[in-house]
Amino acid sequence: MTPRIGDMLTYLAGIVLAALFLMPLLWLVSLSLRTPAEVYLGAARFIPEAPTLDNFRLILTDRAFGTYLWNAVKLCALGALGAVAVATPAAYAASRFTFRGKGPLMVGILMVQMISPLVVIIPLYRYLDRLGLLESHASVIAVYMAIGVPLSVWLIKVGFDAIPAALEEAAAIDGCNRAEILLRITLPLAAPALASAFILNMIMGWSQFLVPFILLTRDGQLPIAVAIYNFAGSSSASTTQLLAAACLVAVVPALAAFLALQRLIVRAIMAGAVKG
């Protein structure tokens, strides 16, 4: 097989794969732009003849949907911020100090990553019920935070590892104390690692279904992922186009964040999977 033929086959396979992976999203877009009459035409009307933005208008002007989106942003942003804040000191200590029990501790943190939230949500529900903390965003944020911590510790540690200790030593000679060194030198240099941990946690939080579904029941508190599940339960064939628009509204923020920050995210997955 000559290289030229190999290149053609590579292009062919790439195009087929890209089409297969893109098709579900394109279909979603197609449905969301249709009138009910055109939904019933199926694949024959992949490109709607009378495209309409009415479905989006209905979804986006619904006050409830705005609330769901805002709730999702709030929960996953604060959860991600909390995870990074909690993980950073531990990651710093793990990167800079040697001490007894460090290996088992870091392995223990990694093992927590493998525990399904489904296992712990059962007792958590009971604790929070007894404390009267169900129906509270603070509880959900705390759980998101904990779910994000293990991966964050490892990702941020890798980031600190890449910063030469000599830089810190130089600052110490210049008379900076440890807090100053950390705030002025080390943290700014570790910003890419902190940012990628934050973004990865945001995306995980945006996808979360189980935790808010169990801990929250009042409609005005739900994030978008739970809201579209409930919406799907109440929709029928005649509202497929609305469900498609709602799904798209739930998916687009995650896609946009991903497209804007793809490099950080890919690097984070590699560091997380290969090192961790």
Added chain:
Amino acid sequence: MTGDRRIWLWFAPVLVVLGGVFLIPVADVIRFSFSDATLLRPITGYGLDGYASAYGDSSLPVILRNTGLFTLLSVVSLQAVGLAIALLLVRGDRRGLYGMGLLRTIVLAAWVIPGIANGLIWQMLLSEAPFGAVNSLLRLIGLAPVAWLSDPDNAMLSAVIANVWQGSAFSMIVFYAARRAVDPVLYEAAAVDGASPTAQFLFITIPQMRGAILVNTILVTIQTLNTFDTILALTGGGPGRATEVLSLNIFNRVFYSYDLGGGSALAVLLLAISMMLTLVYLAVLMRRGAR
């Protein structure tokens, strides 16, 4: 700072958060599993009733079979698809072909879609109504429609397809990194010796990536076992119990049947499987680290 007790201050926030949200609840799940508690009623006594009812349940063999089948099919296909795309990307990079970054972006885009949305999207694609995407396409080209979601065997296949569409990107990234770390000299030497591309794949690529494949297999297996939101949104576990996997069964048992003891007994099983796989994973990492 070796031996300094203050070192633990740096870890205090992590230990408090993980202790409160993971360690204490895990201990409690094990305790609940030996109790007669329901979601709303406190514990009045301990015993093995939870285990007896959960493990003696006539539906359990079906659930375990579903879990095994779903996990096996998912883990094999996720990695096969991920590996194929990764190798395609590496070849494209090497030959300077266009659009490789775009392909990677498209595959990764599916990965950020929430599991619930993924299930709903595939429900719309595989809908058996006359206007469902795949079935109306089949009809356009003159083929008979397929009962994607109402036939038990097909429903399992549909759940795997949805899972693979969303999840392949993870394996792709892991394998892409691993393949690029293989020393190119190996391929040059093989080419000089006249090894065919198939031989190079079988005798260089696969053996060199063995560690990455092993580690990835374990990670993907744990992820697959622990998630159920795609299935919940796609089929709800049906038709009947055809796609009800262990994690979905635990969820239903605890939060719809309020059977906390039985649900906890099965959660302990899920936890035990995850932890066993994690120990294998750690053993593999340590052996690789030692080498």
